Amino acid sequence: EAQVTQNPRYLITVTGKKLTVTCSQNMNHEYMSWYRQDPGLGLRQIYYSMNVEVTDKGDVPEGYKVSRKEKRNFPLILESPSPNQTSLYFCASSLAETYEQYFGPGTRLTVT
């Protein structure tokens, strides 16, 4: 089954404790992206990647890191999480030709 998977689905952590949210897709998509969803703001793009070792900032990259060492994986790293990073996070992937994005199920992160 073609899908984007994210782990964990739920995470409660404390300020300053480094964490990684994994994202993997099995569709051989070139493009991948991370978003955060906050009430009234829609989805905002954090980082995106157009290929292995090629990443670029979206609209809200501060406090986040990403890497793309393999085509299928695109982890999101929070080196020192803060309460304002409490949000619902989505990973997505797309073929380069279409821009049609397939979304993962989301990761709800709470930072206390």
Next chain:
Amino acid sequence: GNSVTQMEGPVTLSEEAFLTINCTYTATGYPSLFWYVQYPGEGLQLLLKATKADDKGSNKGFEATYRKETTSFHLEKGSVQVSDSAVYFCALTGGGFKTIFGAGTRLFVKA
């Protein structure tokens, strides 16, 4: 920079009513335009898209036309069902994979 503005919700309709959700955008270049739908507790799903001016995207009875002269991409459906209750997002992608979403419009359909 690019931006997307959607009509605020929630929108409440009776079954079989006509639906319009307005979406306008500002963009440089020629972005692709999308509507995504989010059902409760789920991720987003692509509903329809258009890649150039005057293109009409359609799916599951929903339609939207890429209007460059009015910079709009309004979502319409002739007869909504209870199962259409969800949050609808307008989005544009251009300039690499840079994507901007609107704030979303929640739709409630009553039986």
